[in-house]
Amino acid sequence: xxxxxxxxxxxxxxxxxxxxxxxVNGISFTLEEGETLAVVGESxxxxxxxxxxxxxxxPPAASIENGKVLLRGxxxxxxxxxxxxxxxxxxxxxxxxxxMTSLNPFINIGTQMAEPLVYHRGMSKSDALARSAxxxxxxxxxxxxxxxxxYPHQFSGxxxxxVMIAMSMSCEPAVLIADEPTTALDVTIQAxxxxxxxxxxxxxxxAVIWITHDLSVVAGIADRVIVMYAGYxxxxxxxxxxxxxxxxxxxxxxxxxxxxxxxxxxxxxTTIGGSPPDLxxxxxxxxxxxxxxxxxxxxxxxxxxxxPVAEASDRGHRAACWVDIRDVSVSSEAGVAAD
Amino acid sequence: xxxxEIAVTxxxxxxxxxxxxxxxxxxxxxxxxxxxxxxxLPIVLLFFIAAFGPYLTPYDFLAQDFTARLxxxxxxxxxxxxxxxxxxxxxxxxxxRTAVSVGLVSTAISLVVGLVMGSLAGYLGxxxxxxxxxxxxxxxxxxxxxxxxxxxxxxxxxxxxxxxQMYLATKNTFxxxxxxxxxxxxxxxxxxxxxxxxxxxIRGQILSIRSRNYVLAARALGMPTGRxxxxxxxxxxxxxxxxxxxxxxxxxxxxESAFSFLGVxxxxxxxxxxxxxxxGLRMWQTHPHLLVGxxxxxxxxxxxxxxxxxxxxxxxxxxxxxx
Numbered sequence: 103x104x105x106x107x108x109x110x111x112x113x114x115x116x117x118x119x120x121x122x123x124x125x126v127n128g129i130s131f132t133l134e135e136g137e138t139l140a141v142v143g144e145s146x147x148x149x150x151x152x153x154x155x156x157x158x159x160x161p162p163a164a165s166i167e168n169g170k171v172l173l174r175g176x177x178x179x180x181x182x183x184x185x186x187x188x189x190x191x192x193x194x195x196x197x198x199x200x201x202m203t204s205l206n207p208f209i210n211i212g213t214q215m216a217e218p219l220v221y222h223r224g225m226s227k228s229d230a231l232a233r234s235a236x237x238x239x240x241x242x243x244x245x246x247x248x249x250x251x252x253y254p255h256q257f258s259g260x261x262x263x264x265v266m267i268a269m270s271m272s273c274e275p276a277v278l279i280a281d282e283p284t285t286a287l288d289v290t291i292q293a294x295x296x297x298x299x300x301x302x303x304x305x306x307x308x309a310v311i312w313i314t315h316d317l318s319v320v321a322g323i324a325d326r327v328i329v330m331y332a333g334y335x336x337x338x339x340x341x342x343x344x345x346x347x348x349x350x351x352x353x354x355x356x357x358x359x360x361x362x363x364x365x366x367x368x369x370x371x372t373t374i375g376g377s378p379p380d381l382x383x384x385x386x387x388x389x390x391x392x393x394x395x396x397x398x399x400x401x402x403x404x405x406x407x408x409x410p411v412a413e414a415s416d417r418g419h420r421a422a423c424w425v426d427i428r429d430v431s432v433s434s435e436a437g438v439a440a441d
Numbered sequence: 442x443x444x445x446e447i448a449v450t451x452x453x454x455x456x457x458x459x460x461x462x463x464x465x466x467x468x469x470x471x472x473x474x475x476x477x478x479x480x481x482l483p484i485v486l487l488f489f490i491a492a493f494g495p496y497l498t499p500y501d502f503l504a505q506d507f508t509a510r511l512x513x514x515x516x517x518x519x520x521x522x523x524x525x526x527x528x529x530x531x532x533x534x535x536x537x538r539t540a541v542s543v544g545l546v547s548t549a550i551s552l553v554v555g556l557v558m559g560s561l562a563g564y565l566g567x568x569x570x571x572x573x574x575x576x577x578x579x580x581x582x583x584x585x586x587x588x589x590x591x592x593x594x595x596x597x598x599x600x601x602x603x604x605x606q607m608y609l610a611t612k613n614t615f616x617x618x619x620x621x622x623x624x625x626x627x628x629x630x631x632x633x634x635x636x637x638x639x640x641x642x643i644r645g646q647i648l649s650i651r652s653r654n655y656v657l658a659a660r661a662l663g664m665p666t667g668r669x670x671x672x673x674x675x676x677x678x679x680x681x682x683x684x685x686x687x688x689x690x691x692x693x694x695x696x697e698s699a700f701s702f703l704g705v706x707x708x709x710x711x712x713x714x715x716x717x718x719x720x721g722l723r724m725w726q727t728h729p730h731l732l733v734g735x736x737x738x739x740x741x742x743x744x745x746x747x748x749x750x751x752x753x754x755x756x757x758x759x760x761x762x763x764x
Contacts, residue, residue, distance in 0.1 A: 159660055161652075162566070191663035198661075203654040208676040217672075218662045269662060 106309050107133040107156075107277055112169035114148075114155045124381040125151040127333040128168065130408075133277065138303060138310040140324035140341070142317060142356070146378060148333040149313045153279050157190050173277070192222045195270030195308075199282040201263035205254035211238075212250030215269050222273045237268040241298060260291035264298065271302055278303075279311045284319060296323055317360050321345060326418070329353050332378050332389035335408055339419040349411045349421040349428075351394045388424070396425045467680075470756040477752020480745040487742055490534050491541035498531035502712050511728050521730040523720065532712040533734050539713045540742065542624070543697040544690040547631035552686060554632065555639025562640070563647025564670065573644065577637035586699060589630040593705040597626060623707050627700060631693050642685055646678035653677075680757035684750050691746025698739055714739050 114126040126148045133139050141149050154160050156171050156178065171178040178189060190196075198204050206214055215237065216230035225233065231250060238246030241264040254262060263283060270278060280299065284292035296319055303310055312323055320327055320341065327344045329337040329352065337350040348354050358372035376393040379385065388394070391401035401424055408422040471477055490497065499519075506526035514521045520529040562573035580588075600622050608616035615621075650656065651674065659669050698715025700706030707713045714735040721731030 157661065159657060187663040187665060189663070190661055196658070196661040198654055198658060200654055204658045206655045206659070206673050206677070209672060217659075217664060217668075221665075221668075222663060266658065269658075 104135055105132050106135045106174065108172040110170040112155060113167045114151055114164055115167055116164045121382060124384050125333050126155060127384060129335045131328055131335065133309050133311060136307045136309055138312060138323055138325050140320040140327045141311060141313045141330060142315060142320055142327060143330035144315055147330045149330055150281050153281055153311065153313060157194050158186060191218045192273050193276050195275035195278045197266050197270050197280045197283045200286045201259050201266055204266050205262055207254050210251055210253050211265060215272065218269060219272055237272055241268040259287055260294065263287060263295055267298060274306060275308060278308050281313045317356060333381055334389065334422060337421040340417055343414060343417050343419050347414065350423050351396045351427060352390050396427055396430055398425060400424045467756040471752050474752040474755060476748045480748035483741050483745040484749060487537055488541060490537040494534040494538055498534050500528035500531045502532045502535040514730055520734045523731055529731065529734050532717060533738055536712040536714045536717060536735060539707055539711055540694045543627060544693045547628045547693045548686060548689050550628060550632035551635035552639055554636040556643055559640040559643025560647060563644040573640060577640050580637045585634045588634060589700055590705050592630045593626055597622060627697060627706055631696055635689060639685065642681060643678060646681060647674055650674050650677050683757060684754045687746055687753055688750035691743045695743055
């Protein structure tokens with residue numbers, strides 16, 4: 103497989119009244135053709151800002167300070183607006199968190215779905231409508247042709263997310279960025295949407311970046327996982343490696359907060375005490391150390407780089423931590439729970 | 442009343458049975474609003490009179506009958522005559538023309554100016570936004586009537602001189618009709634007073650809609666800015682704007698009457714309700730019919746526009762729908 107998307111040293115910050123908030127701090131990752139990459143982390147860790155930075159859809163206060171976003175070798179950050187529009191929707195499709203507000207309430211579904219086809223593929227309106235009806239059936243909305251004439255408020259949340267997925271996939275993009283697409287939906291619908299994206303991925307070979315804070319979804323869909331914290335990638339690993347052998351204390355903490363179907367019942371889930379740091383300046387320490395049960399002196403003085411982990415580097419497993427947490431048998435549960 | 446109720450319920454059924462959209466839903470809700478329905482009648486009548494007034498009037502609005510000056514309402518002159526023997530009823534019907542043309546034209550001008558300024562400010566932001574907001578602040582800080590008087594006093598003479606020049610240059614008799622000067626000045630003054638309101642409303646709407654998810658989704662699909670503005674932003678900003686326009690039409694008519702009342706509005710011989718009221722006021726104790734006719738018309742129309750605006754607000758505001 104070849105590299106489709108290569109993000110290098112991406113740095114994005116927000117201008118606020120008293121300076122800057124550093125949201126994404128020089129992160130690098132790659133996405134291979136047809137691969138599914140999950141990006142996990144808690145709210146405010148920079149997941150969404152990273153993805154919006156890729157196609158420069160950031161709010162006005164945010165600016166990309168540094169980095170490259172190479173899509174098949176072409177730097178998206180260097181494109182002019184017209185070229186960028188061809189990439190958006192054409193090469194890179196996006197789905198968002200809240201399907202209830204992601205469709206224009208004043209335009210019927212058909213017209214809305216036909217727009218990108220007319221714009222990117224140069225189809226005639228009637229061809230685009232016919233294709234839209236097919237797409238609706240493809241994402242599991244029966245009687246697509248009749249439903250094209252309906253308006254967003256006549257669709258349920260799950261259906262609207264299906265429409266959004268159909269729209270984002272309509273021009274056969276190379277990359278689909280899904281920004282917490284299941285967060286606003288209830289659990290049964292979540293599973294359906296995950297299955298739908300999997301099915302579309304397997305059929306079309308699109309590479310998927312799936313942003314979520316739900317590790318159970320990650321296990322079901324991803325090939326590889328990136329764990330983000332405070333605008334840094336703190337761990338990167340193939341999905342099974344991450345679940346079997348997490349190497350960053352933050353990942354361990356996330357796993358601990360996950361209920362298990364097979365483990366002992368009656369045990370408490372652990373939480374990670376404290377809250378993420380304010381990123382008003384770039385830290386010269388490990389941003390996780392105040393919440394970390396493994397923290398040593400070095401963590402307070404130097405920010406660790408993302409480096410291959412011991413004895414598993416050949417699988418592309420990398421983590422940003424000064425401590426090899428396998429060597430330390432801290433009373434981690436106690437330390438975490440005590441906070 | 443029963444027929445009206447039937448009409449209302451059937452309207453709602455139609456709206457629910459067929460594929461609906463927001464506009465149709467809003468129409469059904471408007472139809473279910475008694476007050477708004479009642480208000481529509483005088484407004485439709487007003488526009489009808491304005492369009493066909495000359496064919497309905499029993500007398501020419503200028504025809505003076507010195508044998509029948511200041512007569513009280515009778516079968517011959519339904520609302521009596523004024524001090525020059527002109528039929529008051531005919532003049533009220535003609536006055537509807539003034540009111541409607543002032544309402545439509547001045548609202549249209551201020552709406553276009555407000556739409557352009559407000560959209561630019563809301564979408565471009567930054568310095569453009571600051572400039573537009575500053576301009577609206579400056580305009581709104583001046584009392585409306587005072588502003589109109591200043592415009593009338595300073596611009597009327599030069600404009601008339603320019604018209605005369607144009608007539609001499611082109612020999613086109615259009616430029617001899619000085620009543621156009623009055624109308625242009627009144628339209629201009631009203632538009633100048635009203636555009637900041639529309640500009641601010643649209644700016645606020647665009648600022649709020651710009652950050653909606655569907656706009657982000659449209660951008661993520663690579664839609665160009667112009668299309669996003671015309672298909673996503675502006676249609677969604679229309680609701681409050683329609684309400685404001687409805688209220689603004691009534692407001693413009695009242696303002697025009699106020700101008701005429703103060704002598705800076707449409708000058709004779711075009712009848713204007715405000716002018717008729719101010720003339721009638723001098724003799725209201727002896728000849729109240731001169732005052733009652735135009736005053737009642739004015740009141741009915743103003744209240745109607747206010748009720749219609751209210752009804753539209755309820756119909757178009759999603760927060761009022763209650764599921």
